[in-house]
Amino acid sequence: MQVAALPKTVQLSAYLQDSRVESQPASVTLEADKVGDRLEGPRLEIEDPLYRRARPDANGNYLEQPPTPQFDQVTSFVTAQATLELAERLADQSIEWAFSERSLGVRPHQGTGMNAYYVRQDESIQFYCFDSRPLDKTVQVSQCADVVAHETGHALLDGLKPEFLYDWGGHSRAFHESFGDCMAILVAASRPALVDRALSETGGDLLRDNPINRVAEEFGLAWRKAWDPSDERLFLRNANNNFLYVPMEQLPENGPPDSLTRQDHSYGQIFTGAFYRCLVAMAGPGGQHLSGAAEELGRLLLHAVAMLSPSSTTLPEVARCMLTADRQLYGGAHEEALSRVFSERKLLSTEEVQAWRRQYDELPRLQKSNDPERFLRRHQQALGVDASAYQHYRTVRDRQGRERWELLSRQRVDTAALAGEIKGGLTLTFDPAGRLGWLSRQDITRERIEEACVALSKLGPEDISLGPAGGHLYPAELGPDGLVRRSAWLKD
Ligand SMILES: [Zn+2]
Structure with missing residues (x-):
């Protein structure tokens, strides 16, 4: 009998959240070939020119302890790698980066500031540090697992839907922010020690705050105290929120922290709040199924994202695609819980849930062919689409044999000073048997053209x-x- 050799693994010390949540780093296991001997794997690599690179000990382990720059390298690498592996497992597909076949750079010491970036042009995620007098320490943002997972989430979503970042309107970017926070929640919920802690701290009542719903504990506390030293809240954003969906244009451009505004991070909290509430519902009484629920909800999210139109999205459209993913993956087992939460949060009204159901049930289960544009021309009437507007953009297959055809339409937008472009799109998802399972589209509407004109008119030559x-x-x-x-x- 042949026994497949297990991949060689190594131990790395890393914060599962950050130093506010844990008194000391945990030991995390990764496959050795994902880590290399310089924190350089096939998909990720540490970029930290100012400091000596962390090296493994004689057993291949990276057991650096804080506070050293090498620990920051190790802990940020661990969380970025965990986020990537989790997302690829949940999506049932490999997720390429948006920029090239190179690996994503992880820069734990980008400079001084209270921030972190994902910059596609630099092919990297970047973390800053800042002195916090109230916390009496220098906060290394690269040590905050939620922030690392959030930025890695941006890079992953950019790989899945590269056009989202070009969308002139705010919805796609708001979803980008929410997706980053959802990945932080899923990564936390994939770590048994944090699940145990969440359940013991809350006595199983996950509507009480815990390390999974709080996003960016240490960073958030330091950020809050910089404005108001008496603010003791241990999060940057809280997924355990009560925000209800409202159309973006009804909200103010900016507002006080923790209020709902059009700003990307703020608006995205509507979806994150609904997502967390779905997790609580799926985890069951006492949160007993929390780990399994996070795994299933995560699969619904990643499959929903894959089904979205390639051009842009809205928060309600993500909700609809999650309901569709639940039918496809779990035969609708979570439909009652999901649709109840989406209705409560006003992401989808009861009528919109009914309309989604009709759309799902009545969609013609057309058999796929090998030419997406011809297929669309042939079936445009049945699908209610003007095929002449669309060009095939790409085809993505997952490991289960699902195929997704992404098509884009383009329109030039002129303002007095500048010319820009706006894109519409649709994605056709075929099940493993090759039958059409869903169609998600974003049209170029008058509202979206107006949004583009407003955004273009705000740009000066220096921008x-x-x-x-x-x-x-x-x-x-x-x-x-x-x-x-x-x-x-x-x-x-
Ligand atoms: Zn972000």
């Missing part, structure tokens, strides 16, 4: 990069086609 940005992050860039588009980087 637009004409070539490689040389370290400066411009809000927009001029494409080779002479059209202006948003820049693909994200702050926090």
Whole structure:
């Protein structure tokens, strides 16, 4: 009998959350070939030119302890790798980066500041440090697992849906922020020690705050205290929130912390709050199924994302695609819980849930062919689509044999000073037997054109990069086609 050799593993010391939550780092196991002998795996690598690179001990383990720059390297690498592996497992597919086949750089010491970035042009996630007088320490943001998972989440979503960052409207970016926080929640819920702790701290009542729903404990506390030293709340954002969906245009542009505004991070909390409430519902009484519920909810989220139109999205559309994913993966086992939460949170009204059900039940189960554009022309009437507007963008297959065809449409948008471009799109998802299972679309509506015009009219010449940005992050860039588009980087 042949026994497959188990992959060689190594131990690395890392915070599962951060030093506010844990008195000392935990020991985390990763496959040796994902780590290499310089924190350089096939998908991720530490970039930290100012400091000596952490090296493994004689057994191949990285057991650095804080406070050293080498510990920051190890702990940020561990969480970024854990986030990547979790997302690929939940999505049932490998997720390429948006920039190239190179690995994603993890920069634990990018500079001084109270922030972290994902910058596609730099092919990296970047973490800053800052002195916190109230906490009496220098906070290394690279030590905060939630922030690392959040930034890695941006990189993953950018790989899955690269056009989202060019969307002129706020919805796709708000979902980007929410997706980052959802990944932080899922990574935390994938760590048994944190699940045990969440259950013991709350006595199984997950509507009480715990390390899984609090996003960025140490960073959040330091950030809050910088404005108000009496603020003791241990989070940057809290997924255990009560925000209800409202159309973005009804909200103010900005507002006090923890209020609901149009700002990406704030607006994204609507979805994150619903997501966490779904987790609580699926975890059952006393939170007894928390680990398994997080795994299933995570699969629903990643499969929903794969089904979204490639051009852009909205929070209600993600909710609809999660309901669809539940039918496809679990035969609708979570439909009651999900639709109840989505209705309570006003992401989908009861009528919209009914409309989704009809759409799902009545969708023609067409058999896929090998030419997406021809398929769309042939079936445009049945699908209610104007096929002439769309060009095939890419085809993505998952490990179960599902196939997703992504198509894009484009329209030029002119303002007095600038010309830009707006994209619509649709994704056709085929089940492993090759039958059409779902269609998600985002049209170029009058509202979206207006949003693009408003965004373009706010840009001055100094906001637009004409070539490689040389370290400066411009809000927009001029494409080779002479059209202006948003820049693909994200702050926090
Ligand atoms: Zn972010």
